[in-house]
Amino acid sequence: MEIPQELSDHIDEVITHYPVSKRSAALPLLHLLQEHFGYLSDEAITWVAAKLGLEPINILELVTFYPMFRQSPAGKHHIRVCRTLSCAMGGAYPLLDTFCKHASIEKPPHGHNAHLLKSADGKYSIEFVECLASCGTAPVCMINDDFYEAVSEESVPELLKKYQ
Amino acid sequence: MPAIARTPHPRERRIIFKNIDREGWTPDIDCYLKDGGYEELKKALTMPPQDIVAEVKTSGLRGRGGAGFPCGAKWGFIRPGETKPIYLICNADESEPGTFKDRYIIHQDPHQLLEGMIISCFAVNARLAYIYIRGEFPLGAKILEQAIQEAKNHGFLGKNILGSGFDLEIYVHRGAGAYICGEETGMVESLEGKRPYPRIKPPYFPAALGLYMSPTIVNNVETLCNVKHIVKMGGAEYAKIGRPNNTGTRLLCVSGDVQRPGYFELETGGLTMGELIYDICGGLRPGRKLKAVIPGGSSAKVLRADERYKIKTKQPDGTTVEEEIGIDDIRIDFDSLAAVGSMAGSGGVIVMDDSRDMVWALNNINDFYAHESCGQCTPCREGSLWMSKITTRLLDGGGADGDTDILKSVADNIAGRTICAFGEACAWPTQSFIAKFPDEFLAYASKNGKSSSAEAAEHKSDDKPKASGTGH
Secondary structure, three states, rough: OOHHHHHHHHHHHHOOOOOOOOHHHHHHHHHHHHHOOOOHHHHHHHHHHHOOOOOOHHHHHHHHHOOOOOOOOOOOOEEEEEEOOHHHHOHHHHHHHHHHEEEEEEEOOOOOHHOOOOOOOOOEEEEOOOOOOOHHHHOOOEEEOOOEOOOOOOOOHHHHHHHO | OOOOOOOOOOOOOOOOOOOOEEEEEEOOOHHHHOOOOOOHHHHHHHHOOHHHHHHHHOOOOOOOOOOOEEEOHHOOOOOOOOOOOOEEEEEEOOOOOOOHHHHHHHHHHHHHHHHHHHHHHHOOOOEEEEEEEEOOOOHHHHHHHHHHHHHOOOOEOOHHHHHOOOOOEEEEEEOOOOOHHOOOOHHHHHOOOOOOOOOOOOOOOOOOOOOHHHEEEEEEHHHHHHHHHHHHHHHHHHOOOEOOEOOOOOEEEEOOOOOOOOOEEEEEEEEEHHHHHHHOOOOOOOOOOEEEEEEOOOOOOOOOOEEEEEEEEEEEOOEEEEEEEEEEHHHHHHHHHOOOOOOOOEEEEEEEEEEOHHHHHHHHHHHHHHHHHOOOOOOHHHHHHHHHHHHHOOOHHOOOOHHHHHHHHHHHHOOOOOOOOOHHHHHHHHHHEEEEEEEEHHHHHHHHOOOOOOHEEEEEEEEOOOOOOOOO
């Protein structure tokens, strides 16, 4: 696992935000490594543990608990559609299906449950997530770090074109 | 962030949201300073810290995160002459479904939050503070980090702030998608780099034993912003806004079946549910009637539109009068919503019209709580999942006689039997939906999936999500 110098410096700087306990830097470090590598490998988990003077289990238990961390790669572009009540009332379920259709993602029966669905070419992945805190502009979604409000099914093809 | 452009409604009183959607407003410090920003910090730094705490107590400010606990009292738990370091955490997890207010402060007016935070840290003598922001706000985290850097460059943060001798560092800490991190002791655990398992009480407040086993104040974004305005106008003047014991303004977030959903800042208790839904949010869609309202985030007990509520109101002469009111006449404040058996919670108002299937709606909520239970306490870990499985089964046409009783029994056995308030949060929806709409549940249980609601079929999905349990 190669950690570029710039990222390594960034990690060292982030650890200084927690002068009382390095362990507090676990979540920020996991975010940084997942942003860089796309997911958190066993090696990355072990690396973070060593960096913070912890056992790998102390880090693995975080990765398996917090929904945003993943142990396998997502698609090149990761789509999160909000599933919770106000968005569901605004049409989040058909919106998810429309995203899947246009992103060539095969949604198995009961696919709303799948943690991460990916297109065969690896270009897109999709996740039905809990409340994204924008219930007034339902339905909402995120593509990578970009946030979209009042997303109509018709707008999906246009939206996906931005993410090639 | 592409915010919905909207002008404030004439009935709004914008204090905290003064700069939200304001023309020409930008989140940088120059814009904030030009508008008189950080003047309250300068004022606060000339005050003895205990005087600021006293002003906040006088203001009657109640926490805006959900529980409505008096902020001054919380701060008062810090012992005078405390020798351990004191920490402050800003709860920017904004994770209660139906709530979307802090998002706009963070993205559009980060310096207001920082100013409120710095004043609050000075008041409680905290020298290290964190903004715990939900992981799903990556842009918000960047904006806050930028704002912190700007504040540092201007001497509002760091060593010897504005020559006062007070030192403070604030760091942004990103969560990673877990609702339970909004619970304050779960947040403390998460910030310590652990799973966010809420802590057993007592100690009842992190102010006694919090981050790194030190006294810690955890306040919501909106609460901390209010502190700036309390310093500006004085606690007594602030207390004149709103109603006794429900002071200040309240940010209300309205979503669901209204013509104009959105966020509104109103004097606490300054309007009724009917005024909010019909006057401010434009009423329901044409041809639709109000069916139900969840008034304070998804865990608040649901209110049925045609229900009559007996409430006791205190008269100016000290006597209490009992009156019967309908949903339209419920005043939106902490005490009134508690009096009708629900809560003001986090200010998230979810409106449902007569096209909504209540079993479907409860199932959506149950799925949420089953997904978000941290798994620490058996009644909640198992019960939230059972409730979600039962409502899913009802929707899928597999209902059985007695399902409604089982649901209620499961919910009753969670509430009050868990370490944290998540137990109540996940039990209250089931308890209230069944109590308020028993016919719909019984219909599913006996008719195997034929709802009386007109559009039930439309909402029903063949592939309902199955609750996935802890974390994933």
